[in-house]
Amino acid sequence: MSAVGHNSGDILPSDAQNMLKSYVERIERLNEEKAEIAEQAKEVFSEAKGNGFDTKVLRKLISIRKMDRAKWKEEQAVLDLYAHAMGLDLF
Amino acid sequence: MSAVGHNSGDILPSDAQNMLKSYVERIERLNEEKAEIAEQAKEVFSEAKGNGFDTKVLRKLISIRKMDRAKWKEEQAVLDLYAHAMGLDLF
Amino acid sequence: MSAVGHNSGDILPSDAQNMLKSYVERIERLNEEKAEIAEQAKEVFSEAKGNGFDTKVLRKLISIRKMDRAKWKEEQAVLDLYAHAMGLDLF
Amino acid sequence: MSAVGHNSGDILPSDAQNMLKSYVERIERLNEEKAEIAEQAKEVFSEAKGNGFDTKVLRKLISIRKMDRAKWKEEQAVLDLYAHAMGLDLF
DNA sequence: TACATTTAGTGTCGAC
């Protein structure tokens, strides 16, 4: 489907044009906010690192908490299976 | 280095444990905020779509604008680098 | 879905095991090739540096050129998208 | 240091300019080769997936093989430590 | 060593 009743001059009517600008700006503003938050998170990791924590492990921990526990265990099991098939013993 | 003086009992001292919890919670809170913002962006796209805009085009537009900005910054940076490489020191 | 009919003995059938090994080896071979190429690139940078060029500037240059190409492709893509959105079908 | 004896017109002598072009082209060629190889790796993963393998686990397996075994076990231990501190039981 | 950049990997979204 094409935009808001622009009929065929291949030019957007000015109201559609305004809407478009508005959408773009709103999205871009939200993207900036996300970037700011990402920046703050970075600072928290940095502080944690400064206090002797291993940030890589910290990240992994957080991702595990976010993820379904059952899924995690299943993934570990498959990994274990593959590892045995390759002759690697992990744990 | 390992964390806050836990040397090898394989147990975190309670203050380290508290710090850990605090870091995890702060990060998780920031992650939630990001998710909320992402949700809002989704709504904007949805609204745009409802008004007849092609969201794929919209996304491309936004990504090009972002690229433009990034490219502009890169160009400034390379200028600056050249200047340094030449031994002058603009700005 | 799980792998090639290993249903639950938690052991991979020997043909699946062979496939697994084969995939792993192929990927690892490709990774080695990439590493070799990366090594060659490193040598080029090193040679450039030896001839008085600033490698950081060189890298920036290359990244800008890459960006230019990417941007050009994006712009073609967005043109194409607009065309579709307008119901015409160029190319 | 600045480039190949260009003394002060802020213009690169033509031989330096030629070298520069040559370096840029060599690097770009190597980058293309890397991209081709990455493409091939993608195809292998795709084929593996088609035969029922879990590509995510496959990737993890390959990364573990690449990595020092001792390091892997250490990382798991730290993760376990942090997880306990957070009241999560992983394995 | 710590920082910044680049590259790989993972998750999400929309199309078919």
Add this chain to the structure above:
DNA sequence: GTCGACACTAAATGTA
């Protein structure tokens, strides 16, 4: 519901 593309996150590398 699966597939492919896109965006975001995380790891690795290279530099100062």
